[in-house]
Amino acid sequence: xxALTQPASVSGSPGxxxxxxCSGTSSDVGASNYVSWYQQRPGKAPKLIIYDVTNRPSGxxxxxxxxxxxxxxxxxISGLQAEDEADYFCSSYTTTVTLDVLFGGxxxxxxx
Amino acid sequence: xxxxxxxxxxxxxxxETLSLTCTVSGYSISSGYYWGWIRQLPGKGLEWIGMIYHSxxxxxxxxLKSRVTISLYTSKNxxxxxxxxxxxxxxxxxxxxRLDILGPFDIWGQGTVVTVSS
Numbered sequence: 001x002x003a004l005t006q007p008a009s010v011s012g013s014p015g016x017x018x019x020x021x022c023s024g025t026s027s028d029v030g031a032s033n034y035v036s037w038y039q040q041r042p043g044k045a046p047k048l049i050i051y052d053v054t055n056r057p058s059g060x061x062x063x064x065x066x067x068x069x070x071x072x073x074x075x076x077i078s079g080l081q082a083e084d085e086a087d088y089f090c091s092s093y094t095t096t097v098t099l100d101v102l103f104g105g106x107x108x109x110x111x112x
Numbered sequence: 113x114x115x116x117x118x119x120x121x122x123x124x125x126x127x128e129t130l131s132l133t134c135t136v137s138g139y140s141i142s143s144g145y146y147w148g149w150i151r152q153l154p155g156k157g158l159e160w161i162g163m164i165y166h167s168x169x170x171x172x173x174x175x176l177k178s179r180v181t182i183s184l185y186t187s188k189n190x191x192x193x194x195x196x197x198x199x200x201x202x203x204x205x206x207x208x209x210r211l212d213i214l215g216p217f218d219i220w221g222q223g224t225v226v227t228v229s230s
């Protein structure tokens with residue numbers, strides 16, 4: 001099983017919106033409603049920001065939103081802020097029988 | 113407030129076995145949830161290692177399955193990771209985390225760096 005594919009880096013200016021893609025296959029992202037996104041700031045553990053494709057945990061800003069189309073999931077951050085600069089990882093289950101977990105390679109977001 | 117904390121040796125010799133423990137506070141691991149291990153290779157993405165259900169059922173990454181054992185120690189409210197036949201490629205930041213069935217990893221430990229060197 002291969003890791004999910006994410007762009008290595010994206011950038012945007014404060015106030016803008018950016019989207020990070022997470023490409024998989026019909027055996028993982030395409031077959032799963034259990035796609036998650038994590039934010040990782042330098043020296044910190046990953047923090048859950050989106051689960052089940054579109055849901056936000058309590059306390060996560062509504063500037064973060066998730067979606068999915070076919071085999072590709074996306075994370076959109078609107079109204080970019082300096083504090084959003086971090087690495088972002090997506091995750092999906094492969095099949096519900098084996099419960100294998102895949103992560104994306106990560107995307108470095110730079111706020112210009 | 114549920115918290116997870118990894119512990120174990122930071123330096124392991126090649127071919128030896130890595131043993132890490134995750135201590136959970138604020139929740140009894142025998143009550144529910146899955147408890148998992150994830151690692152982050154230097155400068156790279158995350159890799160799922162495996163997880164254990166509160167009942168004891170285990171699920172492992174197929175690429176690591178032959179070398180991994182995850183166990184529960186409910187009396188100590190801990191779970192552990194054993195990874196055998198270590199090579200330099202296993203040097204990484206190792207995290208323990210909690211997840212629900214088909215759910216995300218919602219609570220993470222702070223991570224522990226493991227170096228593989230003689």
